Amino acid sequence: MNNKDYRTIWSERLGMNESGPILEARNIEVERGGSTILNIPSLQIKEGEILSLIGPNGAGKTTLLQTLSYLLKPFQGEIFFKGKKVETNHSVLEYRRRLAMVFQEPLLFDTTVFNNVASGLKIRRMEKKKIRDMVMEELDRFGISHLKDRSVKTLSGGEAQRTSLARAFVLQPEILLLDEPFASLDPPTRDSLIEDLDHILRQTRTTTIFATHDRMEALRLSDRVAVMNGGRILQMGFPGEVMNQPVDEWVASFVGVETILTGRVVKEGHGTFFVSVEGQEIEVVGRAHLGEKVVLCIRPENVTLSTHPSRERSSARNVLTGKIEKIVSLGLYQKVQLNCGFPLVAYVTNHSLEELLLTEGKEVEASFKATAITAIRKGES
Amino acid sequence: MDLILEGIKKAFWLLVTLDPEVMGITLLSLQVSGTATLVSLLIGISVGVAVALSRFTGRRIVISLINTGMGLPPVVVGLFVTIFLWRNGPLGFFGILYTPTAMIIAQAIIATPIVMGITLAAIQQLPQKLRLQILALGATRLQMVWILIREARLPLLAAVMAGFGGVISEVGASIMVGGNIKGYSRVLTTATVMETSRGNFDIAIALGIILLLLAYFINLILTQIQQKTRPR
Numbered sequence: 232m233n234n235k236d237y238r239t240i241w242s243e244r245l246g247m248n249e250s251g252p253i254l255e256a257r258n259i260e261v262e263r264g265g266s267t268i269l270n271i272p273s274l275q276i277k278e279g280e281i282l283s284l285i286g287p288n289g290a291g292k293t294t295l296l297q298t299l300s301y302l303l304k305p306f307q308g309e310i311f312f313k314g315k316k317v318e319t320n321h322s323v324l325e326y327r328r329r330l331a332m333v334f335q336e337p338l339l340f341d342t343t344v345f346n347n348v349a350s351g352l353k354i355r356r357m358e359k360k361k362i363r364d365m366v367m368e369e370l371d372r373f374g375i376s377h378l379k380d381r382s383v384k385t386l387s388g389g390e391a392q393r394t395s396l397a398r399a400f401v402l403q404p405e406i407l408l409l410d411e412p413f414a415s416l417d418p419p420t421r422d423s424l425i426e427d428l429d430h431i432l433r434q435t436r437t438t439t440i441f442a443t444h445d446r447m448e449a450l451r452l453s454d455r456v457a458v459m460n461g462g463r464i465l466q467m468g469f470p471g472e473v474m475n476q477p478v479d480e481w482v483a484s485f486v487g488v489e490t491i492l493t494g495r496v497v498k499e500g501h502g503t504f505f506v507s508v509e510g511q512e513i514e515v516v517g518r519a520h521l522g523e524k525v526v527l528c529i530r531p532e533n534v535t536l537s538t539h540p541s542r543e544r545s546s547a548r549n550v551l552t553g554k555i556e557k558i559v560s561l562g563l564y565q566k567v568q569l570n571c572g573f574p575l576v577a578y579v580t581n582h583s584l585e586e587l588l589l590t591e592g593k594e595v596e597a598s599f600k601a602t603a604i605t606a607i608r609k610g611e612s
Numbered sequence: 613m614d615l616i617l618e619g620i621k622k623a624f625w626l627l628v629t630l631d632p633e634v635m636g637i638t639l640l641s642l643q644v645s646g647t648a649t650l651v652s653l654l655i656g657i658s659v660g661v662a663v664a665l666s667r668f669t670g671r672r673i674v675i676s677l678i679n680t681g682m683g684l685p686p687v688v689v690g691l692f693v694t695i696f697l698w699r700n701g702p703l704g705f706f707g708i709l710y711t712p713t714a715m716i717i718a719q720a721i722i723a724t725p726i727v728m729g730i731t732l733a734a735i736q737q738l739p740q741k742l743r744l745q746i747l748a749l750g751a752t753r754l755q756m757v758w759i760l761i762r763e764a765r766l767p768l769l770a771a772v773m774a775g776f777g778g779v780i781s782e783v784g785a786s787i788m789v790g791g792n793i794k795g796y797s798r799v800l801t802t803a804t805v806m807e808t809s810r811g812n813f814d815i816a817i818a819l820g821i822i823l824l825l826l827a828y829f830i831n832l833i834l835t836q837i838q839q840k841t842r843p844r
Contacts, residue, residue, distance in 0.1 A: 302744045328750035338745040341763055350759075351749040402750070 253278040259308035283449035286459035292442035331404035337391035339383040369401040389420035524609040533603035534577035623818030641799040645780040648719030656727025664735035681725025690785030710791035718785040723775035734767035
């Protein structure tokens, strides 16, 4: 299924012959007020990957990012950058100058947009002409060249966050740390910024650690996902893995048990489009371009099962046949895992399970409405 | 009414003819208060920033002391500076009582807590995370402090104005430690007090007008700088 797809993308991005991780943290522990607020036995970040940290507020995402960037001291444990221990082999300043961090608030300086984007380069005492060229290029990349002489006081929330991102990207960081950079933006602004950032990240191949409490953002941007709660990483893996096979109930309830599919748009209909997934076509309500890559999320409660072919076939309904691979009892519901050429999860009541005589190995018909699918557009890549 | 009109006429005359004595007094006022303000900026800003950025036990007490110091009564300062500089006092061997230097010391003592208190408040009102953001941009600790001071420049200019305004208009300490010696330690405020008590209202009004104009122009210049540094 799509796991394979993520793996392919991942290994392509990393290059199979990649040596060690670019960043490695060992036995990280942070204590505040007598209690442990972060406990990470081991974390490895591969060069070029985008790892998202998802979890609720207070999960330790910010603490982890600030610890990795040596902004939060003291802490126990060791951090290795490109195989060398920070503090022993690199000074903290030298290490920090190879990273960049963007916070939830734009935290801009009270001057022009240009000077803000230039600030990190000025701190590095780069020569003026070079700063100018680099800043102009970055402003252009984030679509804010026209704002260069504006005071940051006059910027909208989206423009301010773009300036903040440009200020980080212009440093050409080897690792980019993003701490919920979209959390305070309104949905349309957020969507357009995510789209641009996604594009820029794929283009620059910047190793990125991205904290968010929004799993759609995580799915959209990342190669790997780490689910955090209570200062620990509960599960880490490819998005499909984490979403489809959560390790425990907490992760399941946080990420939502869903079917996650990756495919390409092959046909456009009236207000709908068709996505080819492992040879099957799935109709989705919405708009997308032909050939575009999309990730589809289907919640199990929206999938209905039947054992005999349905009489009425409404146009906006997807009907697939599949084989039951596994049935897991969830108390009031039964979780049925199907193989329709790709894995599909459905919830059925105990009553219908008995009525339909569902058993492992049986062929059934699964259906779900075109409106019940959340599609995440990943662009043509 | 006549008294005031006559006074203003005389004052105008003294001003346009650039009366040497009045000019001398004005110049000394500027020198003493300007130097005292500079000294207070050096001490006030550095200590203010240090207290704002550090965590130590007793920090609150220090802050409340600084805030109290913002309203230090000049006569009390004058009293203690006089005692210290008195011939038999602890610092009497310097022999600087009744000199402009003593006046600078007293005025700096008055202005420093004002500058320190405003600096402290200005740095503290910057967002906490701004420090992390500056460090994350690769700044050294010194660069971070410098950027924070720059970020707080508007309230800091207010500190300059408040400090200078406080000392140029101050009379109690200046008269006690300077002695109002003609041509040596006589400044605008002490001269105004003396001329008024002698009934020379014309000269007193002239000195008063100069004092007002001085305060106005200094603040005008600083306001210009303040507004210019704020891009539109």
